[in-house]
Amino acid sequence: MATDLPTVAQIREIPATLTADVTEREIDANGHMNVVYYLRHGIVAADLLLQTAGLDDRYRAERRLGLFTTEHHLRYHSELRQGDALAVHARVLERSAKAVHMMAFLVDQGRDRLANTLEILLVHVDLEQRRSAPIPDDLAAALDDMIAASGKLEWPAPVTGVMGIRQPS
Secondary structure: OOOOOOOHHHHOOOOEEEEEEOOHHHEOOOOOEOHHHHHHHHHHHHHHHHHHOOOOHHHHHHHOEEEEEEEEEEEEOOOOOOOOEEEEEEEEEEEOOOEEEEEEEEEEOOOOEEEEEEEEEEEEEEOOOOEEOOOOHHHHHHHHHHHHHHHOOOOOOOOOOOOOOOOOO
């Protein structure tokens, strides 16, 4: 279920995993950053956070395991224009034995406002079999640490309520 949006001060309680300036290449015919780049920045920031948990190129190459996005939801709150500075803050919300639910928050640094949110559901996959696979204990422990840190925040993630980790009934 959706909740109120966090303030920029609350979002900044999460370290930024990506900072950038909006480039001319990212601008669309309407004069603001194109949807593709809002998604790209959020995905890159989420990936950078997951790399700190150990899910990187080496993990994929040696273990032949990875995470595939199965669903995402973008919400736009304000536009970004050429030259605007942005920061993306990502947090891991929950996980199961084979899936991870996370969220990225793109902040317009100059105007001190939330530009968009990206909610992501990922499934852990055996890259040879191309099927879901259990998350190994070491990666699970690192994700659990991130989930615990996320749980210490005094504000709930503004999830859509239509996606997330399925709980057994």
